[in-house]
Amino acid sequence: MEHTSTLEKALRGVAITCVILFFMFPIFWIVLMSFQTNETILRVPPSIIFDPTIQNYVALITGRLETSAGSLEINFMSNLWNSLFLSSASVAVGLILGVPAAYAFGRLKFRGSEDIAFTLLSFRFAPPLLVLLPLTIYFQQIGLADTYFGLIWVYQLIVLPLILWIVRGYFEDIPADIENAYRVAGHSWFSTFRKVALPLAMPGIAAAGLLAFIFAWNNFIFALVLASADKQPVTVGALAFVTASGIQYGQVAAGVVLSILPTLALALYAQRYLVEGLSLGAVKG
Amino acid sequence: MTESVLRLENIDKFYGPVGLGVHAVRDVSMEVEEGDIIALLGSSGCGKTSTLRMIAGFEETSRGKIHLAGREVQKLPPVRRHVAMAFEGYSLYPTVNVRDNIAFALKAARLPAAEVAAKVQEVAEMLEITDILDRSPNSLSGGQQQRASLARALIRDADLYLLDEPMGQLEPQLRTLLRGRIKFFIKERGMTAILVTHDQTEANALADKIAVMEEGVLQQYATPAEIKDRPANLFTGTFVGEPPMNVFPVTAAASGGRLSIALADGVVLDYAESDFAAEVRDRILTRGDVMIGVRPYAVHRSETGPTATIQANQWLGDQSHIAASFAGQTVVLVEHHRADVAIGEPISIRVDAHDLHVFDAETGMAISHGPELA
Ligand SMILES: Nc1ncnc2c1ncn2[C@@H]1O[C@H](COP(=O)(O)OP(=O)(O)OP(=O)(O)O)[C@@H](O)[C@H]1O
Numbered sequence A: 001m002e003h004t005s006t007l008e009k010a011l012r013g014v015a016i017t018c019v020i021l022f023f024m025f026p027i028f029w030i031v032l033m034s035f036q037t038n039e040t041i042l043r044v045p046p047s048i049i050f051d052p053t054i055q056n057y058v059a060l061i062t063g064r065l066e067t068s069a070g071s072l073e074i075n076f077m078s079n080l081w082n083s084l085f086l087s088s089a090s091v092a093v094g095l096i097l098g099v100p101a102a103y104a105f106g107r108l109k110f111r112g113s114e115d116i117a118f119t120l121l122s123f124r125f126a127p128p129l130l131v132l133l134p135l136t137i138y139f140q141q142i143g144l145a146d147t148y149f150g151l152i153w154v155y156q157l158i159v160l161p162l163i164l165w166i167v168r169g170y171f172e173d174i175p176a177d178i179e180n181a182y183r184v185a186g187h188s189w190f191s192t193f194r195k196v197a198l199p200l201a202m203p204g205i206a207a208a209g210l211l212a213f214i215f216a217w218n219n220f221i222f223a224l225v226l227a228s229a230d231k232q233p234v235t236v237g238a239l240a241f242v243t244a245s246g247i248q249y250g251q252v253a254a255g256v257v258l259s260i261l262p263t264l265a266l267a268l269y270a271q272r273y274l275v276e277g278l279s280l281g282a283v284k285g
Numbered sequence B: 001m002t003e004s005v006l007r008l009e010n011i012d013k014f015y016g017p018v019g020l021g022v023h024a025v026r027d028v029s030m031e032v033e034e035g036d037i038i039a040l041l042g043s044s045g046c047g048k049t050s051t052l053r054m055i056a057g058f059e060e061t062s063r064g065k066i067h068l069a070g071r072e073v074q075k076l077p078p079v080r081r082h083v084a085m086a087f088e089g090y091s092l093y094p095t096v097n098v099r100d101n102i103a104f105a106l107k108a109a110r111l112p113a114a115e116v117a118a119k120v121q122e123v124a125e126m127l128e129i130t131d132i133l134d135r136s137p138n139s140l141s142g143g144q145q146q147r148a149s150l151a152r153a154l155i156r157d158a159d160l161y162l163l164d165e166p167m168g169q170l171e172p173q174l175r176t177l178l179r180g181r182i183k184f185f186i187k188e189r190g191m192t193a194i195l196v197t198h199d200q201t202e203a204n205a206l207a208d209k210i211a212v213m214e215e216g217v218l219q220q221y222a223t224p225a226e227i228k229d230r231p232a233n234l235f236t237g238t239f240v241g242e243p244p245m246n247v248f249p250v251t252a253a254a255s256g257g258r259l260s261i262a263l264a265d266g267v268v269l270d271y272a273e274s275d276f277a278a279e280v281r282d283r284i285l286t287r288g289d290v291m292i293g294v295r296p297y298a299v300h301r302s303e304t305g306p307t308a309t310i311q312a313n314q315w316l317g318d319q320s321h322i323a324a325s326f327a328g329q330t331v332v333l334v335e336h337h338r339a340d341v342a343i344g345e346p347i348s349i350r351v352d353a354h355d356l357h358v359f360d361a362e363t364g365m366a367i368s369h370g371p372e373l374a
């Protein structure tokens, strides 16, 4: 790789540009849309020359949507807050439950441990609708429908298997004797878990937490069915822009931009962990 | 009577279900006295590491009891056993430098910083690792990691030190140097240690007693001299000793006050009956078919006796290793001077009665060593 010719460099540059263009274009377009009115968006042919307006953002933030049919209440900001709260709380609960479980599955081979771990993973295979119907009925009976608690519980279906399986791989990669060396030096298994295993698996835990956060954030169907307006996250809240007088493309775009900002910021911040964390074997013996 | 530091009582290790899985350690019993260094010797996969791991508590003891410093510990977790261990795979904490790796346990025990520093310096000097104390374990060579790991074990205060091949990665010169220092370090402090090694010189030089293992079974547990002079069975006889003991299947017969031992190809070694104690003669003659073992330095060239033909003659700088075809196989002689024999040359072989080890051909158990019963 040391002797790359100029031609090779140029070709590689072109290829990378193409890939970036291809993947970034929709996002670029959404960002453009968020600064336009419905009229300029729906122009044929589309153009990237327009008078930018921040009306869409103002509408979202103030919570008042003016349409030709009159003004409309929207609670986008509370949706955003709901997303943030539901995702963070779900990941927090997922980590608290999942990391010790991952350690147990990774380190202690007990009878049926493989089966239990696989069952947990299989939650990810099942179509959400399969569990939603019975879940809705149960939740209504025991009073968990339309509560944050109930939602966070259901979100564990998304985050727990993810955390469990990624982190478990990490714990398995830590040579057992590193922990044994610590244990034989007079430490209980719990302090070994805390002082040796946890720090060594940290990149994996961070990566798993981040991925779980993004998956939870992007979830649509659970929240759609189980939450009413005041508890809905942005993914569901965006439906409000489909109004009687048409789809408010500008506000949808602005909503999308606002809702990807937190995950984008998080991903950029934790990029190093993500790359390190998802390339297994980062923990050297 | 003082309680020994370690007592293993019929311990077994099964990986997998008891009675079904890999039977790595079989019914091992042994006792280690305070202040002794024990060398654990045996071929790869014979169960040495498994034994140490059961003592330390990383592996469950499938059967049997382990007594450590007067307590029955086989059910206790490692934290309660008060042993120190240097691991076969080093297993240093990857996140901290070598100095902190070594000092970890002392710091956790809240020793004053100055005392910790002094102790680390002392062990590091002994093991020649002062120059790598501030490096991270991932940047070290195998031999450096190994010494760091050994230092981490030796610096601790423990009832028993388990050292799993602590010098396997080192070059012979350094190994010889460290061997002496480690022995001094251990003996000076009255520490008790079990040391796994593949190096017989190391075992002989360091150990008060050697435990020879094979296929999970403790074959013999005795002083180095006893293992050399009175091997308990064919395995110990041939496994310990460099070059290995010569072994021949033979048939013994007595007539006219002589005891003749017939090897293959009509080769006969002839002894006076009086060379052996009466019960030895009886045992050998009633068995009829036995195996004899002779150490290479006890096979002599002589004027008379059965002939052998030289196959190879190597001068190692301080001794000659001579291989000769004899009784349908190869016999090895060691002479402590430069032997002047050429390939193809015939020689006569003499083996003295007191150098003969006789083993049961079926069980491999020793019957006699020289004139005496085993
Ligand atoms: N975790 C395990 N699961 C199953 N079998 C094992 C396990 N650990 C060791 N064994 C088996 O037990 C036997 C003894 O292994 P052990 O590691 O004790 O050998 P050793 O004498 O230390 O060998 P070496 O000199 O190569 O280190 C071997 O046959 C090995 O394959």
Ligand SMILES: [Mg+2]
Residues within 6 Å of the ligand: B048, B049, B050, B088, B164
């Ligand atoms: Mg081993």
